[in-house]
Amino acid sequence: MDEDLFEPEAGFAGLGLRPELLRALVSLGYEEPTPIQRGAIPPLIAGEDLVGQAATGTGKTAAFALPLLQSLTRGETEGPHALALVPTRELAEQVSQAVHRYGRELGVRVLPVYGGQPIGRQLQALSRGVDVVVGTPGRVLDHINRGTLHLGDVRTVVLDEADEMLDMGFAEDIEAILAETPTERQTVLFSATMPPRIDAIARRHLREPVRVTMGREEPTPGELPLVRQSAYIVARAYKAAALGRILDVEAPTAAIVFCRTREEVDQVTETLNGRGYRAEALHGGMSQDQRDRVMGRLRGGSTELLVATDVAARGLDVEQLTHVINFNVPAAPEAYVHRIGRVGRAGREGVAISLAEPREQRMLKAIERLTGRRIPLEKLPTVTDLRARRLELTRASLQEALDADDLDRFRVVIDSLTDEHDVEQVALAAVKLLHEAAGGDIDEPEIPSPLPPRREQPENRGPRPDRRSRNGEDDVTRLFVGIGRRSGLRPQDLVGAIAGESGLPARDIGAIQITDRFSLVEIPEAAADRVIKALSRATIRGKRPTVRRERYNR
Structure with a gap:
């Protein structure tokens, strides 16, 4: 009986976790560590830096949260013991809640910091003392600049979903935050993808990191993929x-x-x-x-x-x-x-x-x-497929009603109708009413199958006038965008922002000129107002630039 009772914690106990954490895992229903947890927890407990490539849903939060709680000693330092940087408010809340649940028996003091929350509440918590800070880069840097968050005692820094943070323009903030932490800290980086810029961060800030790469667990033969x-x-x-x-x-x-x-x-x-x-x-x-x-x-x-x-x-x-x-x-x-x-x-x-x-x-x-x-x-x-689907839903609704035991009160209706009509006809009329009440038959035209992409005709293979022309064509305009090379802007950033925010296809974006302080980009005149409106609300490389037609555009 005792062996059965403690069997669920055997898998995590083999990773060398302290008893308080094992009891928390058992109470939360955790039985076996996931592959990313098996690969990451032992080297992190040993103090190694780590780069982990793991998709959402593989258990990576516990993979870094448990090791940082393993070495937690309350009251040993004035500032936070650990800092976890995440891209969004929602993720800050999730990670903070997870750290709190795992470290409940340790009395861990964890504080999420992010924009959109009254800063006074965060200031009060920081003044009382916290062990783990989980925050978005912008708000963490804000506290550092205010002098309300001191990272001199931090032993572990976690960069969670690092690729997302870079996509959101937080690269400079991350660099500034890391500069405020001790050089001998342990650094942990998790990312779903590993583009070259993530490798560049790892080379600059991690010391001979252990690398752990995990996807989703593969289904066993015969099982459906997740x-x-x-x-x-x-x-x-x-x-x-x-x-x-x-x-x-x-x-x-x-x-x-x-x-x-x-x-x-x-x-x-x-x-x-x-x-x-x-x-x-x-x-x-x-x-x-x-x-x-x-x-x-x-x-x-x-x-x-x-x-x-x-x-x-x-x-x-x-x-x-x-x-x-x-x-x-x-x-x-x-x-x-x-x-x-x-x-x-x-x-x-x-x-x-x-x-x-x-x-x-x-x-x-x-x-x-x-x-x-x-x-x-x-x-x-x-x-036809949709009509069949709706009929199937009607049948399912009838089956559910037949399985119920409250039909007798409707028998008087059936008895009165079957005096004049066949029972089957009465049933068909009832099904028709139910079907129509649920929306009835689909009555809409078929969606035509799209034609395969046509190859460009030979006479159109030169530069397209709606994309590259600078000959004063009426269908082309040039936009001024108030951000440039000094902010780290690249042509792909501008193309991505225009296409992503305005819906203008990337192929319709023409020549791009980037200077130190501003950029010029050619787009179709018909889309100019839409692009200006969309970009004026967008953030590019962490900044919201001025966007307008080039004043001397002909």
Whole structure:
């Protein structure tokens, strides 16, 4: 009996964790460490620096939180014992809660610091003393500059989701924060992807780090993969209709639909609500209070679909999420990895679906190369498929009613009708009424299959006048963007911001000129107002630049 009682902690006990942590893990229902935990915890306890490549949902929070709690001694230092930097408010809250749960018996004092929260509360907690600070780079640096956070006693620094932090323009903040910590600290870096810039940070700030690379656990033979991936090739004009049909067939419990721009988020949300779904928008134009209310409704079940931009959805963790849908294929394969990492967690199967325009098929191939997994191309549901699906839902509703035991009170209706009609006809009429009350048959045109991408004709292979021309063409304008080389701006940053925020295809962006203080970029005149409006609300390399037409543009 005693052996059975303590069997769950045997796996973690083998990693050398202190008894207080083992008891906390048992009380939380943890039985066996995940692969990333087995690989990371022993070297971290031994004091090694570590670079870990791990997808969301692999248990990486415990992989770094348990070792930093292992060496925690209350009252030994004045400042924090450990600092964890994360990209978003939501992730700061999640990591902070996890550290608190694991270190409950140790009396750990953990403080999340992020923007959007009253700073007075954070100042009071810091003045009383904390053991672990979990924060976003901007707010942590703010406290350092105020003199309210001192990192001279920090023994461990964790950079969690480092690729996300760099994508959000936090590189300079991270460098400034690390400069305030002791050089002999232990440094831990976790990232879902390992582009060259992450390796560059590791070379600068980590000392002979142990490297641990883990993906999701592979399913055993015969089992379904944790994330079922698929894609549909759809012309842009029919994407909204295609999304509605896919949702009708998939019937997700809760889903996130990713869009590129705020305007697209609002348009898709309106379309889905018009189709009868309970959809909510989430994007950077909303206040933190609005975002919190939206997330509360999703977690509470009153909302079933969240339509969001990548930036707004960073760090979100929704337990009941079953589907991730890419309304557009992300331009960066790494972004796809982050998106689908939100489903298929804790042994539950998830679904990742992408709607791709014909020209985006090459992006799907790039994702397949990165993930090492094929993304099957599926055929869109037809009107016949949708009608069959709705009839199946009607049948399921009837079956549920038949399984109930409260039907007798309706017998008088059946008895009166069967005096004049056949029982089967009465049943068919009842089914018809139920079916129509649930929405009835789909009555909409078929979505045509898109034509394969056509090759450019030979006469069009020269420079296109709508992209590179500087000959005073009326259809081209040049924008002034008030950020340049001194802020670390690269052409790809500008292209990504324009395409991501305004929806203008990257192929329509012309020549880019970057100087020390500003940049000039050619775009179609017809899109100028839309691009200016979108970029004026966007953050590029951590700054919100001035954007306008070039004053001397002809």
